[in-house]
Amino acid sequence: MEWLSDEQRFSAIEENLKIINEEIAEAAIKSGRTPNDVNLMAVTKTVESRFINHAINNGVKLIGENKVQELLLKEPELNLESCRAHLIGHLQSNKVKKIVGKVDTVQSVDTVSIAKEIGKRSLDAGVITKILLEVNVGNEDSKFGFSGDELFERACEISEIQGITIDGLMCVAPILEKESEIRAVFSNMHRMFIDIGAKNVDNVNMNILSMGMSGDYKYAILEGANLVRVGSAIFGMRIYR
């Protein structure tokens, strides 16, 4: 949407949000839930603050950024009274101190050591940070996250750490051609979410199942996602500079 005027981009964002909210509602109902059971996150990486604020003014209650630096740069310009922010990208330990207290949840916790660092810095800051455990559900070398095999054991270790609380799971699904293959991946995530929740471990809450992006959020909802992370379908193609 780079070639469009700001006015045109504002109206495209409104139109896109309308369509996405309708599709979320439809998929939620198909999956036996209500539209309110599924939350939309607007993923705002590379998007300028005025467009993010426009999305917020049109009902977006949750945004996600991948990079600490980008989040900190935009944060003063954002209208966050009615909107929360999550970190959704891989976090390096030297950046933890900067982000703690600035985001409600870190969705991309992919090692025990980063969880420890978030815990330590949260205690220092006098806050509790919610975290999601990132699952490398396709076992891809290129992706961060715990493997399904180790997930429960790592969740138990992390549950002992002060200053953080586990709030659910997130994944970035592999790119697959067939609907049945994509849905099988999401269904596998949902099974882990249910299984771990059923174990009733202290400090391991399975409240949020964060999966599905612009290309596949409908399938994710049909398989049980309650938070979808949508970027380009709201804001248009990203332009990296």
Ligand SMILES: *Cc1c(COP(=O)(O)O)cnc(C)c1O
């Ligand atoms: C960029 C990103 C998204 C959104 O991707 P779109 O395909 O633009 O919807 C979701 N989750 C993560 C972790 C991302 O990095």
